[in-house]
Amino acid sequence: MKPEPGDRIEVITDRKKHSGVLIPTPELTGKDSLILKLENGYNIGISKKKIKNLKILKKYKKSSEKSKKTLAADKNLPTISILHTGGTIASKVDYRTGGVIAAFTPEEILTMFPELKDIANIKSRLIRNMWSEDMRFSHYNLMAREVKKEIDNGADGVIITHGTDTLHYTGAALSFILKNLNNPVILVGSQRSSDRGSTDASMNLICASRFIADSDYAGVGICMHAEQSDNYCDILKGTKSRKMHTSRRDAFKPVNSKPVAKVFYDKKKIEFYEKEYSKKSESQIKLKKIKPDLKIGILKSHPNMYAQEVDFYKGFDGLVLEGTGLGQMPISKIDEPTKEHAKIFDSLKELIDSGTIVVMSPQTIFGRLQMNVYAPARKLQKIGVLGNFSDMTPETTFIKLAWLLSNHPKKKVKKLITKNLRGEISERITPEEYFKNIEKLT
DSSP states (O other): OOOOOEEEEEESSSSSSEEEEOOOOOOOOOOOOOEEEESSOEEEEEEGGEEEEEEEEHHHHHHHHOOOOOOOOOSOOOOEEEOOOOOSTTEETTTTTEEEEEOOSSSHHHHOOOOGGGOOOEEEESOOOOOOGGGOOOHHHHHHHHHHHHHTTTEEEEEEOSSTTTHHHHHHHHHHEEETTTTTTEEEEEEEEETTTTOOOHHHHHHHHHHHHHBOOOOEEEEESSSSSSSEEEETTTEEEEOOSOOTTTEEEEEOOOSSEETTTTTTEEESSOOOOOOOSSOOEEHHHHHHOOEEEEEEOTTOOOOOHTTTTTTTSSEEEBTTTTOOOOOOSSSSSGGHHHHHHHHHHHHHHHOOOOEEETTTTTSSSOOSSSSHHHHHTTTBBBTTTOOOEEEEEEEEHHHHHSSSOOOHHHHTTTTTTOOOOSOOHHHHHHHHHHHHTT
């Protein structure tokens, strides 16, 4: 009998015996190989020429469709609404097709994550199913509108499942759009898909749920692994966090601040890092949306830069400069090769004079801008480059600039860009906030 995708099989080659689930072979792999999903969650490709023996251990059997009956609510538990926007956190592989299927109904969520039923009453629905890099300002407005709808209808908190790559942009956007937020809104992602043995999906979602259910916090947060191990998750501020690694489970780190809290997975307890934090209230949420058609750019300062790079942003509403060091750009002509730098300065001045708001942000990520220290940065300030003394990440600066331009005249934008509105600018930065994060990533 010929094996089919979804069958559990055993394959013996010249060197080794493998067992796993047969999944469809991708077109790029070709027909000369078969792909097995091993028990540890990883895939291996085996050349058919090397196979000495193949045995079907268990035929694929489609699981019967579960009853769609409404789950009974427990009056003693809070209600959490889960809004899905995409990502791998609530997805698993359909071994019959090789594709990813997602769980969106409360019944499906509780089947994948049964611990949730003891934490809260779960409501769940899909608002978008997309890659996070495809997010645009209109999607942030959509999420904010749906969050407000859930809270207005009685939810005690909202979890948004989201792809990790731009999750920190969304955290900043929701922090600004949701004014007077009176309940917790927690963004949750997963670095490893739920069919892998090393998945972080379950722990991240359960810790986020427990934090909503058992704390009095109000505001936008991000819940992800704090360490490579499964000890606890950190709740990070939506405006003060960043993805700092491509694949590690503890990729998200606070920037120039402490996390809000840690949620212990096994111990089922919450520890706040500081006593002062925003708490739940009876305030009414107001939506201050971002204009979808705004043009905001990000330009990184680098060696061998050209004025044409600045000229590209003519006609943009705003531009974030990722400056070097304390807020520098290559604008000084010191010899023949650097005559282009004078042109860069002229292009920046022309851009600002044309009405584009230009804001500096540190490309070092950690630390604060000090644009009064060196002459080039002082020169940039004189022509209207904003951002001095800010410690916002480039991503938060990008979102804040877009939000300010959507809700205020330019004259006020220039005053508010360096004012702390949503916890995005730290009053002070302690050395341990840098070293602790660096140590965790080494």
